[in-house]
Amino acid sequence: MKTFEIVTHAIDPQHYADMVLRPEAGAVTLFTGHVREWTKGVRTLYLAYEAYVPMAEKKLAQIGAEIEERWPGAQTAIAHRIGELAISDIAVVIAVSSPHRKAAYEANEYAIERIKEIVPIWKKEIWEDGEEWIGDQKKKPEGDGV
Amino acid sequence: MKTFEIVTHAIDPQHYADMVLRPEAGAVTLFTGHVREWTKGVRTLYLAYEAYVPMAEKKLAQIGAEIEERWPGAQTAIAHRIGELAISDIAVVIAVSSPHRKAAYEANEYAIERIKEIVPIWKKEIWEDGEEWIGDQKKKPEGDGV
Amino acid sequence: MITVHYFAGLKEVTGVSQEQANLSGYTVQQLAQWAAEKYPGIDAGAARIAVNEEYALPEDRLQPGDVAAFIPPVSGG
Amino acid sequence: MITVHYFAGLKEVTGVSQEQANLSGYTVQQLAQWAAEKYPGIDAGAARIAVNEEYALPEDRLQPGDVAAFIPPVSGG
Numbered sequence: 271m272k273t274f275e276i277v278t279h280a281i282d283p284q285h286y287a288d289m290v291l292r293p294e295a296g297a298v299t300l301f302t303g304h305v306r307e308w309t310k311g312v313r314t315l316y317l318a319y320e321a322y323v324p325m326a327e328k329k330l331a332q333i334g335a336e337i338e339e340r341w342p343g344a345q346t347a348i349a350h351r352i353g354e355l356a357i358s359d360i361a362v363v364i365a366v367s368s369p370h371r372k373a374a375y376e377a378n379e380y381a382i383e384r385i386k387e388i389v390p391i392w393k394k395e396i397w398e399d400g401e402e403w404i405g406d407q408k409k410k411p412e413g414d415g416v
Numbered sequence: 417m418k419t420f421e422i423v424t425h426a427i428d429p430q431h432y433a434d435m436v437l438r439p440e441a442g443a444v445t446l447f448t449g450h451v452r453e454w455t456k457g458v459r460t461l462y463l464a465y466e467a468y469v470p471m472a473e474k475k476l477a478q479i480g481a482e483i484e485e486r487w488p489g490a491q492t493a494i495a496h497r498i499g500e501l502a503i504s505d506i507a508v509v510i511a512v513s514s515p516h517r518k519a520a521y522e523a524n525e526y527a528i529e530r531i532k533e534i535v536p537i538w539k540k541e542i543w544e545d546g547e548e549w550i551g552d553q554k555k556k557p558e559g560d561g562v
Numbered sequence: 563m564i565t566v567h568y569f570a571g572l573k574e575v576t577g578v579s580q581e582q583a584n585l586s587g588y589t590v591q592q593l594a595q596w597a598a599e600k601y602p603g604i605d606a607g608a609a610r611i612a613v614n615e616e617y618a619l620p621e622d623r624l625q626p627g628d629v630a631a632f633i634p635p636v637s638g639g
Numbered sequence: 640m641i642t643v644h645y646f647a648g649l650k651e652v653t654g655v656s657q658e659q660a661n662l663s664g665y666t667v668q669q670l671a672q673w674a675a676e677k678y679p680g681i682d683a684g685a686a687r688i689a690v691n692e693e694y695a696l697p698e699d700r701l702q703p704g705d706v707a708a709f710i711p712p713v714s715g716g
Binding site: 303319320321322324325326328350361362382385386387388389390391392393394403404405 | 567569570571574608612615616617631633634635636637638639
Binding site for chain 1: 429441442443444446448517521524525528
């Protein structure tokens with residue numbers, strides 16, 4: 271598997287944690303974003319994700335390079351799943367290892383923020399009474415996304 | 417297994433992530449603290465951890481309760497391993513789930529800070545030329561722990 | 563010829579996920595205008611345009627064989 | 640009788656991980672003084688004292704059957 275990838279199958283988060291582990295790493299942070307059943311009182315049945323796959327993988331790798339530059343010694347692995355996802359399925363996994371914990375937390379949170387800014391992946395929410403492509407999460411009220 | 421526990425065997429972090437997952441959780445953060453080979457130019461051969469087990473488990477549970485109070489909706493599971501640990505072994509795992517990601521990151525970092533303050537666990541570092549019980553990490557220069 | 567990709571909501575408006583068009587020499591801005599005329603329903607202004615899998619500037623010019631893509635506001639994660 | 644636990648570096652100084660002592664009625668502060676006299680090498684001042692698995696105050700008083708523990712500065716994680 272690749273360090274930065276778009277996948278169409280269920281994500282095994284431990285695999286990405288293992289990829290970034292090395293003897294000089296004292297801390298590993300692993301973030302998983304899951305399909306949430308309720309958003310603002312509306313019940314989601316499932317989600318469908320689409321990506322511009324080759325560009326998305328390049329942008330994920332770019333985020334990894336940005337992290338290595340900002341937090342020297344930090345190493346990153348990221349995967350995002352596309353296709354139809356059920357409640358609690360993992361949509362995205364971010365693993366960051368670092369000698370010290372502070373960088374591992376900060377860099378991990380940076381990665382998810384950047385994914386929501388620059389990586390060409392789109393989410394469609396399917397509810398009981400309709401569906402909608404979600405976009406421009408930056409314009410939404412704070413706390414709406416995961 | 418328990419949600420807050422001291423263990424003497426290898427830690428499977430995924431187990432703790434699974435314990436905190438539920439339909440309303442959009443984000444899960446998983447922190448693992450690993451035995452690091454080099455600290456300030458000194459090579460660690462292995463570590464030995466000791467705990468006051470019943471009190472340590474109570475204090476881990478207390479941290480979980482503090483998190484639930486500070487970040488409503490956040491759920492936590494924590495395990496710390498004791499005994500002899502080799503380089504890269506997991507010493508501690510912290511899993512936090514939350515509807516939204518910000519709380520999951522913040523609460524997870526809070527948990528490791530609190531562990532280093534109040535949980536009766538002690539680390540002995542064994543080097544090529546000696547060994548020492550480590551204590552009072554708060555007094556150390558920043559960046560020394562994981 | 564230029565390959566043009568459409569994604570997510572844009573794809574549902576255009577009805578195609580990709581097409582070939584004779585747009586060599588167009589700037590990225592002209593590509594956006596071309597699409598807005600061809601597909602009146604699309605909000606080309608809200609989308610960014612990528613050329614060869616990298617975000618492009620309005621004044622960048624398309625070369626034969628380039629792959630362009632309309633990137634509506636992203637919502638991964 | 641009171642059970643007293645010693646951990647980590649303190650245990651290496653005392654040579655015992657736990658012992659029974661007739662300390663009922665002592666305050667936590669008096670317990671610390673008792674240990675400092677019995678084991679001159681221990682830095683009882685750097686340790687916190689727990690009673691029945693909860694951090695105790697210097698003025699808390701030991702009851703028969705209580706379990707006390709010297710908690711040197713912790714270093715988990």
